[in-house]
Amino acid sequence: ETALVWFRRDLRVDDHAALFHALKRHRRVFCAFVLDTDILDPLPRADRRVAFILEALQVLDDDLGALAAGAGLIVRHGPARTEIPTLAAALGAGALYFNHDDEPDALRRDAEVGDTLRARGLQVNSFKDHVVFERSEVLTAVGKPYGVFTPYKNAWLRQVNPFFLSNYPVARYADRLARLPDALNAFRPTGPGRVTADFAPTPGRRVPTESDIGFEPVELPTLLAEGSRGAQRLFDDFLRRIDHYADRRDFPAEKGPSYLSTHLRFGTISIRQLAREAWARAQAGDPGSATWLSELIWRDFYHQVLHHHPRVVSHAFRPEYDRIAWASGPQADAEFEAWCQGRTGYPLVDAAMLQLNRTGYMHNRLRMVTASFLIKDLGIDWRRGEAYFAQQLLDFDLAANNGGWQWAASSGCDAQPYFRIFNPVNQSEKFDPEGAFIKRYLPQLSRLPPKLIHAPWLARPAELQACGVGLGRDYPLPIVRHETARMATMDRYAVVKDRG
Ligand code: FAD
Numbered sequence: 001e002t003a004l005v006w007f008r009r010d011l012r013v014d015d016h017a018a019l020f021h022a023l024k025r026h027r028r029v030f031c032a033f034v035l036d037t038d039i040l041d042p043l044p045r046a047d048r049r050v051a052f053i054l055e056a057l058q059v060l061d062d063d064l065g066a067l068a069a070g071a072g073l074i075v076r077h078g079p080a081r082t083e084i085p086t087l088a089a090a091l092g093a094g095a096l097y098f099n100h101d102d103e104p105d106a107l108r109r110d111a112e113v114g115d116t117l118r119a120r121g122l123q124v125n126s127f128k129d130h131v132v133f134e135r136s137e138v139l140t141a142v143g144k145p146y147g148v149f150t151p152y153k154n155a156w157l158r159q160v161n162p163f164f165l166s167n168y169p170v171a172r173y174a175d176r177l178a179r180l181p182d183a184l185n186a187f188r189p190t191g192p193g194r195v196t197a198d199f200a201p202t203p204g205r206r207v208p209t210e211s212d213i214g215f216e217p218v219e220l221p222t223l224l225a226e227g228s229r230g231a232q233r234l235f236d237d238f239l240r241r242i243d244h245y246a247d248r249r250d251f252p253a254e255k256g257p258s259y260l261s262t263h264l265r266f267g268t269i270s271i272r273q274l275a276r277e278a279w280a281r282a283q284a285g286d287p288g289s290a291t292w293l294s295e296l297i298w299r300d301f302y303h304q305v306l307h308h309h310p311r312v313v314s315h316a317f318r319p320e321y322d323r324i325a326w327a328s329g330p331q332a333d334a335e336f337e338a339w340c341q342g343r344t345g346y347p348l349v350d351a352a353m354l355q356l357n358r359t360g361y362m363h364n365r366l367r368m369v370t371a372s373f374l375i376k377d378l379g380i381d382w383r384r385g386e387a388y389f390a391q392q393l394l395d396f397d398l399a400a401n402n403g404g405w406q407w408a409a410s411s412g413c414d415a416q417p418y419f420r421i422f423n424p425v426n427q428s429e430k431f432d433p434e435g436a437f438i439k440r441y442l443p444q445l446s447r448l449p450p451k452l453i454h455a456p457w458l459a460r461p462a463e464l465q466a467c468g469v470g471l472g473r474d475y476p477l478p479i480v481r482h483e484t485a486r487m488a489t490m491d492r493y494a495v496v497k498d499r500g
Contacts, residue, residue: 001027002029002092002093002095003026003028003093004030004031004084004091004097005018005030006018006033006034006096006097007031007032007060007073008098008099009101009130010266012063012227012231013063013228014167014170014270015170015273016129016170016270017099017127017129018126018129019097020169020173022097022125023170023173023176024173025095026176027176029176029177030074030091030093031060031072031177032084032087033057033073033075034075034077034078034080034083034084035078035208035213036078038080038109040213045215045216046215046218051210051215052220053266054210055220055226056227056228056266056268057075057227058207059226059229059268060227064177067171068176068177070180071177071179072206074087077213080109080113081109081116085120088117088122089120093122094123095123095124096114096117096122096125097125098110099127099128100127100130101130102130102135102303103306103398110126129271130267130303131271131300132156132296132300133159133160133164133300134300138159138304139155147413149298149301149414152301153301156297160275165272166276167270221361224394227268230263231268232269234258242258242278242292243281245257245258245289245291249291249365251365251432252355252365253434253436253437253440259361260274261361261397262360264299265397271296275293278292278293278296298403299400303399305403305412305413306402306403309413312402312406312413313402316406316412317406317415318496321410321411321496322411324493324496325495326379332380335480336378336384338479339378339380339385341353342354342441344478345476347435347442347453347454347456347475348427348437348438349373350441351442352366352370352441354442358441360392360393361393361394361395365431371409372421373422373424375408376408376421376489377480377485377489378480378485379485379489382405382409382411386401389401410493418489418496419493421489423482424482425454425482432454433450438453438454447468447469448469456471456475457477
């Protein structure tokens with residue numbers, strides 16, 4: 001009769017697969033989220049993602065209360081592998097419901113929780129929710145996973161129909177959401193065998209603040225405020241400009257993309273809602289929507305790559321690329337640090353890294369440019385860049401981040417060929433022609449005209465002086481010469497050529 005829904009990367013009530021199925025089948029449904037110390041403990045004490053999650057949980061708690069009086073979110077702080085079984089027992093639940101999370105660590109955790117609960121006689125039910133097509137739903141004619149994006153996309157488009165994109169009408173069964181027992185309403189340790197939480201709650205709050213769980217308060221970009229409510233506002237705003245997406249998406253100074261990636265990562269918006277809208281508009285002939293839908297399909301694509309090839313987490317998708325000898329030692333370490341801090345002397349690369357460090361977001365074009373620069377101009381292992389992005393990105397998603405890095409390293413599934421090497425100056429001239437994006441993050445270059453801003457070291461000293469820029473003083477000299485680096489990269493990658 002009683003079920004427990006475990007929220008993870010699906011922090012919304014609207015269109016939620018596991019919540020819908022639990023409500024449809026059970027008379028009393030509790031909802032819970034675990035601030036999992038297995039994940040939180042290794043993180044730095046100031047982390048924007050923690051702030052984002054806590055705010056999203058507060059909205060989720062309010063929204064559950066709005067669906068049914070007295071309902072709300074139970075928040076726990078501890079290892080999820082033990083917290084969920086303890087909570088299920090305390091609530092007398094006969095079934096656990098959750099949505100799939102296909103990252104290897106999450107699969108291990110879910111298997112452990114599932115085994116514990118099944119051994120106690122509980123039912124364990126999990127659902128697809130995070131992507132439109134998951135795991136082996138889109139396969140080639142001979143039943144193999146796709147290794148190239150375009151045929152995958154074509155198969156995805158052939159397979160999709162309104163059924164896969166339809167909304168789970170959670171509100172229909174909202175009266176089955178259970179009132180929270182008083183003991184849970186405000187968290188207080190309640191003694192052996194009872195439900196406890198090891199954070200001291202702010203009075204009247206079920207959702208802790210950062211300091212309640214040992215984190216420092218961090219300010220969130222306004223764009224990311226208010227969990228699922230903020231996500232709907234962002235999406236409404238994006239729909240007003242989606243028809244320009246194809247023309248504007250590559251120019252970081254413009255408001256081109258949707259900025260929805262963090263919401264997609266934490267499920268504060270439903271992928272079905274986004275894909276449904278984009279698909280309908282694409283079918284009506286809007287090229288902006290068709291291009292955007294392709295990006296959502298890339299997201300499904302990389303998730304299925306991770307599902308079928310979990311070894312990509314630490315290895316090249318193409319094994320021969322693991323033979324490459326990357327730069328190492330003190331000089332490589334210093335160059336890596338310069339890249340992280342935005343001190344390479346290449347203005348577009350540096351502005352992009354400052355965007356990442358300051359906001360937790362980086363524009364897609366710039367992710368490609370900075371990743372390429374680290375790998376093919378500095379010769380540094382893509383895994384070091386991948387790890388840095390994983391630490392800094394609010395939207396960090398293992399499948400997409402790994403896919404993006406392996407694309408740039410040419411080692412991935414349908415990656416760019418290794419001999420295609422981005423020229424960071426040409427990329428800057430093409431995608432930030434006026435230097436408007438650069439100037440936002442590097443105000444010391446704000447007086448440089450477009451012809452000097454992309455490669456200031458090529459300017460005559462008098463020209464720079466007239467603009468108030470002293471290279472090596474206000475802004476670094478380039479740490480590497482692109483042409484020389486390009487040749488070194490071609491040599492480094494020679495090991496991947498078929499040896500016949
Ligand atoms: P939009 O252009 O509005 O796209 C809409 C959505 O489509 C995105 O929110 C995202 O969910 C999905 N999407 C778009 N491009 C891709 C792509 N290439 N691969 C997979 N999904 C995509 N995306 C992440 O969500 N998390 C990451 O950790 C991540 N790391 C990346 C690392 C590198 C090196 C590269 C090249 C790309 C990475 N991306 C990642 C993909 C992409 O850059 C971001 O999804 C995008 O910039 C997010 O901004 P947006 O929401 O405004 O995108």
